[in-house]
Amino acid sequence: MQRDSSSATVSGTDQDDPATDGRVTGRRMASTGSGLRIQGDDNLQSMLVGTVMRKIKSRSWKKQRYFKLQEDCTTIWYKSKKAGNTHSTFSVSDVEAIREGHQSEVLLSIADEFPADRCFTLVFRGRRGNLDLVAESVEEAQSWIRGMKKLIENLENMGEREKLDQWIGDLFKKADKNKDGRMNFKEVRDLLKMMNVDMNEHHAHRLFTMADKSQSGTLEDDEFVLFYKMLTQREDLLKVFQDYSADGQKLSQSDLEDFLKEEQLEEDDFQQKAKQLIEHYEPSDTAKLLNAMTFDGFLMYLGSSEGSIFNPRRRGVFQDMSQPLCHYFISSSHNTYLMEDQLRGQSSVEGYIRALNRGCRCVEVDCWDGANGEPIVYHGHTFTSKILFKDVVSAVGKYAFKVSEYPVILSIENHCSIEQQRVMAQHLNHILGDKLLKTTLDGKVGLPSPEDLKGKILLKAKKIGGLEESFNGMVEDSLTGEASDEDEVAEIDKDNLHRDSIRCRFKVVSHLLPQKTKQHLSKELSDCVVYCKSVHFSSFKHSRIHSKFYEVTSFTESKARKHLRDAAAEFVHHNSRQLTRVYPSGFRTDSSNFNPQEMWNAGCQIVALNFQTAGEGMDMNDGLFSQNGHCGYVLKPVFMREAAKRFDPEMPQNQDGYQPVILTIQVISGQQLPKVNIKEDSIVDPLVRVEIHGVPIDQAKQETRYIENNGFNPVWYDTLRFTVHTPELAMVRFVVEDYDKTSKNDFVGQYTLPLSCMQQGYRHIHLLSKDGTTIPPSSLFVHIRITKLDKPSSLS
Structure with a gap:
């Protein structure tokens, strides 16, 4: 998706609102560049200015709050009208749906007091409670309803790189303590801790100096973008890319076909598939003319749904639905x-x-x-x-x-x-x-x-x-x-x-x-x-x-x-x-x-x-x-x-057509793992546990070693192997934990899928939180192989 920085220009915002400070880099890094047009959109402009609405918790609890959309177009900021009260925020990405009118028990309870066309409900993902609101007018209610729907749609259509940009932009604003839109080295160190990175101070300062092209002692705008790119280098993916690149600079169509055939085990016509991937994911028009894929295109492909561990062919309704x-x-x-x-x-x-x-x-x-x-x-x-x-x-x-x-x-x-x-x-x-x-x-x-x-x-x-x-x-x-x-x-x-x-x-x-x-x-x-x-x-x-x-x-x-x-x-x-x-x-x-x-x-x-x-x-x-x-x-x-x-789950070896498999999972790396400890200076020591759930003989779990003090880009290259006797019933669960020597490990994230839906090859896994919602942009990078055992007697 092409970025359009001109669409991010906003006027008429509250210059004294602390929630909009640090706007220069925040605007550069955030999702407003992902194709969302603000100018000319009256709904979004109204949300940026802000609106007073009633927050309803019950028939007796109805209080006014001032709501406004922040300039990053991904965060809603609100506070009490009374001076001195602390403000709260929530992310647009946390909102699953908007219900118009009296579509909640709370709003139904006050239906006689406020008309339906001024009421709406924000439904959050996971297990968080709803937010019931009453606008002062029908026009204001519709402005927020339409605006929120547009913001949600924009986030859903955002590419993986743009989601990563948004995440890093949010962290930039938190680390920019003096709100001047630039970052000194102390603020950069604070940012690294927020990102779960315990980087050697000398190395961090070297990256900072390399990015500080103006030699001003601070990073601003393009300099911070450069620092961010150096920080987010994916050596694990670069290694795979160079293994198949004839010149180390690009994948020719033939190189990409070899990769799809030998690593991804794609079932499609490799030539046609390679052409489609180049056309869809390669950002460089020059590379497209050469029928080639650059490293940036390779990153976009592996981060897409086609590069996911979950087979896209299994996402839609694909099964016979005509059985009893x-x-x-x-x-x-x-x-x-x-x-x-x-x-x-x-x-x-x-x-x-x-x-x-x-x-x-x-x-x-x-x-x-x-x-x-x-x-x-x-x-x-x-x-x-x-x-x-x-x-x-x-x-x-x-x-x-x-x-x-x-x-x-x-x-x-x-x-x-x-x-x-x-x-x-x-x-x-x-x-x-x-x-x-x-x-x-x-x-x-x-x-x-x-x-x-x-x-x-x-x-x-x-x-x-x-x-x-x-x-x-x-x-x-x-x-x-x-x-x-x-x-x-x-x-x-x-x-x-x-x-x-x-x-x-x-x-x-x-x-x-x-x-x-x-x-x-x-x-x-x-x-x-x-x-x-x-x-x-x-x-x-x-x-x-x-x-x-x-x-x-x-x-x-x-x-x-x-x-x-x-x-x-x-x-x-x-x-x-x-x-x-x-x-x-x-x-x-x-x-x-x-x-x-x-x-x-x-x-x-x-x-x-x-x-x-x-x-x-x-x-x-x-x-x-x-x-x-x-x-x-x-x-x-x-x-x-x-x-x-007459299948017996206790004795799956006795079934007709018994076909066990060997599942080999190489856990390569992790990206942007969230903190599990609220202390600012805490850093995750991540390990990955892979669990097989299935018939009793298939129940198993193995884990990688833990990586000390690195939740940002830990690298394992650990290989785990499982024999699965009934793959048709097997579920595979990836659990990322923060290793703790003295107590039970803390949960970081997980992802569960049926073995039958797993794609082979180099794949990414988007981690989910405890309540089942996505943790953007936390992920794992793995290599999967599923090998059929033709001779059950070969099982050890």
Whole structure:
């Protein structure tokens, strides 16, 4: 993308605003040069001047704040109107979406006070709370809404080099303590520490002197750019480039073809591919005329999506979506309404919106009798807050198909009376309308496919009778039985867990544990259940003989593990025919997660996780469902779909077509790793751990050595090797940690992907933070090889 520095000229800004100081180099280094045109854009000009808006936290908390866009066009600065109050900032890159009008619980609560056309919500990435705002006029609201959308779009279209420029520009402004737009050597040393570099002072001063062409003792504008370029030299990439360059200066088309064939193992026509890469990534017109790629073009290619470790061909929907639902892993959420822990946490429709926007296709709704005849949703017998069932249904109806057109399953845990169950059915029918699946599909025998059910919402709940009886009108008006299919009390008793141990932590637990009760099920609600009838599990033998294709069983994680230990092959066979849901133990009061991989190993489709809780469990879930267009459905391997295969995850060597592989990962280098310690003088000592998650025999982890005092450009060249017996199920997780000799290593960043989606060759990995958001521009540079073992007997 060509830079256009003339577009960065801004007038009419507040010269006394401390947030805009250091503008000379900040403007040069920041994203305003990436094609974003400010002049002539009234929305951005208005944002640069600033606006007073109300920040809303609740019906009783509404306070005025002064908001303005900083000149870097990537940061929003705001403070109270009262003099002396400290200001706050947030990055535009942290904003995931803008919702117009009353589209949050907070703004809905003040809908009678402020009209919808003056209200909007900024939705942040990860687990940060939303920012609800009310502008003074409709025009000001629209100015910010349009402006923010343009800024977000600009950042999304920004190249990797421009993102790096933006990052370094932000650091420049922080290090420029006296705000004069130039940097002395002391400020440069401070900048290096911010960048996680513990550089030898003599070397740092040598680079500083070389860049100080004016010999003024300070770096300004072009001099700082020169210093920055010297600092960011990629010797690791230069070595690869020169290995294939005939003259050390450029890659001819033939050189590039050799690189693609020998290192990247590209499947395309090498000649055509090389031409396309030169045309797309080479910045020099002269080099293009010579059909060659310079080192700058090589950098841009390896930093692009085509140079990513994740195969671009696996990003869009590429799998067969016409198989029965039970043949897919389905992205699934547990206690979806919770934003925090399951004892005292907040319940919110925002939990459903966030889960659905992350591609989740099965959400949980715990329903209880509420006041005024309206069913409510919350974690029963706890101090979690309560929300209305109809608000949950409205949110699901609105957001179900924003990011994926494939079906959404509402997993209902029903504790309501007959009367309020009828209200639930009314809300489902009235609010969802045609989106709610109410009848079987014409001419369809057995479970339909995601393709068949596009745009449909399915209810998973108890049902009176079966599909056959209900559609022939052969059922009674109600059924006595357990309307909820989650049986945590029995699970707790069987595992011999002691309530006393919990009572010590939570004084109220003796009456918090869910109790099994017998209740009636209304025909109206029962009729909303079609292909997902919840049933209790007796045994695999009983299931083989008596179960119907539309019946769904649910297990706590511990009961599922027991079935895996006792009859793994039977479990896989069961899941080739019908749906199974696995959910976290009731003792996970902090809403922590188990590792879903062991459940996927058994072919369990609906592995429900607490989406609000970051960690390894959600890393694995995000990694698996990052493929296939983030649509929330991933086709299981063929040996888990065909009942005759009898795959046993404990003995994968016995399967037909057994084909193990050797995975070799050379961890070469890291770039711009973030600090994990808030102390200014702290520097990361990074190491990289590579974890293989899969069937039990494949579980493994290895790590590199640590590099002392260098988070900016650590270099390892360490090689790790793994034997993977079932590559179709294997997930690979890269974890970067700050080595600590005395205590547990600190988390720096991670990236998880299926082995089947991994590209071979020299590849880059963009690291993700604990909450699953990108850490720009932190990355790893690795070399990947996957070698098939034709003779299993050669395994050592």
